[in-house]
Amino acid sequence: MKTKGVFDYFLLSLVFCFVFFQNSVHGRLLSISKPHPDNAAAFARWLVSQSSWGVLNTISSDLGGSPFGNVVSFSDGLPDDGRGIPYFYLTTLDPTASNALKDQRSSFTVSEYPIGTCGKTDPENPTCAKITLTGKLQLIDDNSDEAEFAQTALFTKHPEMKDWPMDHNFQFFKLEIEDIFMINWFGGPKPLTVDQYLHTKMNKLSIM
């Protein structure tokens, strides 16, 4: 009886661990359920709002006009209250910001894989979603209301940003979205306009 009790505790704690790690991403618990893949706009907004980083792509004049991807953190708003537009905190010490100041053409790519909701599916499998927002990477006027929104959005999701070195001259940028490419199931990219994406209402109770 005593052995069984000990075994029950062991099982209980294993289950606890399993549930905790299944639903967390580096310590962050998902708080909005994944929308159904057919609801392209809500799914795209979920993918962007639940992600904390992606690859920001610019044209590199230093590398013969090659596309240059760079890992960056981002935020589209307060947690669980994203607006769909990705904001960034960049320094021209890094090629991405200096590329964008010469040529605004850009895209931003996010994978569902690091969120932890793809299960054992391969990252390139169409059921593990991916989104690429293409548009113009724009510097935000430091004294604008939008800069204030970007700061709150970014520093809330990425608390260490507020302590990044002043002399690196970090500035706020945003991607002005012109085209959306998203695959979140079989059958090719989902038709989705920028207007549909930006104006969908997120349903916090949507269930996959």
Next chain:
Amino acid sequence: MKTKGVFDYFLLSLVFCFVFFQNSVHGRLLSISKPHPDNAAAFARWLVSQSSWGVLNTISSDLGGSPFGNVVSFSDGLPDDGRGIPYFYLTTLDPTASNALKDQRSSFTVSEYPIGTCGKTDPENPTCAKITLTGKLQLIDDNSDEAEFAQTALFTKHPEMKDWPMDHNFQFFKLEIEDIFMINWFGGPKPLTVDQYLHTKMNKLSIM
């Protein structure tokens, strides 16, 4: 005494879970220790060989010449025996492969973040490594030895690829690397030539 025993079992199983999840990436155990950041070539090779996916960038003529990033799986060789050159399994149903057949200029970006070795560090913090390999995205001749190498490398790391639909005409591509941008600590990108990167010997016992 009995309560203490049960508590010990509970603690033991928590420790087990913690150690297991700290060192695993979606069920994959890391088998090569992370090199010291000063050893740029070994670090870059470790980052590429331990990763399973990244963002592959091409120039999109359909989107006004914008850089177009796309989430893809890749492999640079058998597990723990990578050669540094990323191979891909792509279909021209997807924009990336068709872009590359028109304009080979490309880059491939990988973050250390999903490997799980950045701890609580922000994905944009320079101590959470990132690498961008820039070069030419090339289709591999289907009947070559290199295609055979690419197939073994990819299908070993991504077992589901061998069952992907025949009628999608997946083909093997590789990135012919011309430039390397890597940040893996404070102080800006690490100086690293393609020759140093490709010809470094991986030390399986290197310790961070």
